[in-house]
Amino acid sequence: MVIATITTITVLIFAVGGGDGFSFGIFKAGVKDQVSEKSRVKQIIAITKQADEEVEAVTKDLDTASKQLVKLNSNYDATREELNAFFDQLDGRRMKSQKRLIELRFKARDLMTPEEWQAVYARAREETSS
Secondary structure, eight states, X not given: OHHHHHHHHHHHHHOOTTOTTOOHHHHHHXXXXXXXXXXXXXXXXXXXXXXXXXXXXXHHHHHHHHHHHHHHHHOTTOOHHHHHHHHHHHHHHHHHHHHHHXXXXXXXXXXXXXXXXXXXXXXXXXXXXX
C-alpha cells in the first residue's frame, strides 16, 4: 500500500494520463525541446533532478521500512502502540516527500508558460502511449 501511494504521488506530480512508461527522462527531453530559453531549461532540469532524487530516496526508504515492518510484525509480542508508532513515522516521512514533490512540481511549472507545459506533456503522452 505504501509503495502504491508513492507511485501515485509520482504519477500525479509529473506523469500524464495513467503514467504508463513515463519517466523523468521523457519530461527532461520535452523541456529541452519545448522551452527555448536555456537558463530556464537548466533550472527546470535541475528541479526535475531533485524530484527524481526524492523519488529514489522514498523508494529506498520504503525498502528499509518494509524490512522493519517484517521484523516488527514477526514479533509476536509487538504491541499495538509499536505498530501505530511505526506507521505514524512512515506516514510522516510520506507526507514530507509528498509536500516536497508538490513544491518541486510548482517550481517547474512556474518556470514554464502554459503552452510549454502543454507541449511537454503532449510529447510525453505520445511517447508513453506507443
